Amino acid sequence: MQNFFVKSHGLGNDYITLNQDEISFKLTEKAIVRICDVHFGIGSDGILLKVPSNNADFGLRILNPDGSEAEKSGNGLRIFAKYLYDYGFTKEKSFSIETLGGLVKAEVIEEKNNKAKTIKVDMGKAIFESEKIPVACANEECIGEVMELAERSYEINCVSVGNPHCVILKDELDELEIKTYGAEIENHSMFPNRINVQFARVVSPNEVEVLIWERGAGWTLASGSSSCAVACTVVKRGLTERNLSIKMPGGSLAIEIDEDWEIRMTGEVREIASGTLSAELLQDLEL
Numbered sequence: 001m002q003n004f005f006v007k008s009h010g011l012g013n014d015y016i017t018l019n020q021d022e023i024s025f026k027l028t029e030k031a032i033v034r035i036c037d038v039h040f041g042i043g044s045d046g047i048l049l050k051v052p053s054n055n056a057d058f059g060l061r062i063l064n065p066d067g068s069e070a071e072k073s074g075n076g077l078r079i080f081a082k083y084l085y086d087y088g089f090t091k092e093k094s095f096s097i098e099t100l101g102g103l104v105k106a107e108v109i110e111e112k113n114n115k116a117k118t119i120k121v122d123m124g125k126a127i128f129e130s131e132k133i134p135v136a137c138a139n140e141e142c143i144g145e146v147m148e149l150a151e152r153s154y155e156i157n158c159v160s161v162g163n164p165h166c167v168i169l170k171d172e173l174d175e176l177e178i179k180t181y182g183a184e185i186e187n188h189s190m191f192p193n194r195i196n197v198q199f200a201r202v203v204s205p206n207e208v209e210v211l212i213w214e215r216g217a218g219w220t221l222a223s224g225s226s227s228c229a230v231a232c233t234v235v236k237r238g239l240t241e242r243n244l245s246i247k248m249p250g251g252s253l254a255i256e257i258d259e260d261w262e263i264r265m266t267g268e269v270r271e272i273a274s275g276t277l278s279a280e281l282l283q284d285l286e287l
Helices: 029-036 074-086 175-186 224-236 279-285
Strands: 004-010 013-019 047-051 058-063 094-099 102-112 115-125 143-148 153-160 164-169 196-204 207-214 218-220 243-248 251-257 262-268 270-276
Touching: 004 074, 013 074, 029 047, 029 279, 047 074, 058 074, 074 094, 074 102, 074 115, 074 224, 074 262, 115 224, 153 224, 164 224, 175 196, 175 207, 175 218, 196 224, 207 224, 224 243, 224 251, 224 262
Parallel strands: 013 047, 058 094, 164 196, 207 243
Antiparallel strands: 004 013, 004 270, 047 058, 094 102, 102 115, 115 262, 143 153, 153 164, 196 207, 207 218, 243 251, 251 262
């Protein structure tokens, strides 16, 4: 069906899924921004675009609401996996997806009414080397380093899980604080490709609470890759065990980290709506 879309969410982190073979327009930066706009478009935290892949069963491009492109998204991957399964692109419950951040294995764990409900995603391996994240840091790893902002400083921990993350451990979480300083941290000169930001509080050896500022999207209710980054950071710092529940405003994800820093993430996804982009919206994308 031409210009067919599906809008779904993972713990309140919502994406629009499109099939490159079915859209009649060029998905420019301007078009991405318009479609994701809550007032002038459909409204979402980004677009998931199904594309061909020579290296996996399916290919995925992850487009942020500001028009930039992300390497990887945990919630986006689970939403995309649900789309592939629910709309008949595969009958298999386990399949591979290629992203800019690498190859990922997805598995449908639970169904309801013949639709995927709970999905596990193999998120790949955590990388702590500063140069590979990348982050401008004098040390080989950016763990427990000080970052200076205009009005304050933070102790930061940086890790890549296919995309870059800056984790700040806190005794108390304040939504206003991350909304105030999230953009400044995201765009700090230490991060040549910008960065995703998380404020995290360890609740117990198996639970961590998180607030998230997502690169290219801003404040968000949940993020799969952010959950993975936080989990890897608290394990790296010796604060928790390796099987964790990461609690965000939108809900919780189960994260498993093995001894080789390979990450697996499990959580629910839900469809919100499906339909076709209107002729009038398509006209507006060309203005």
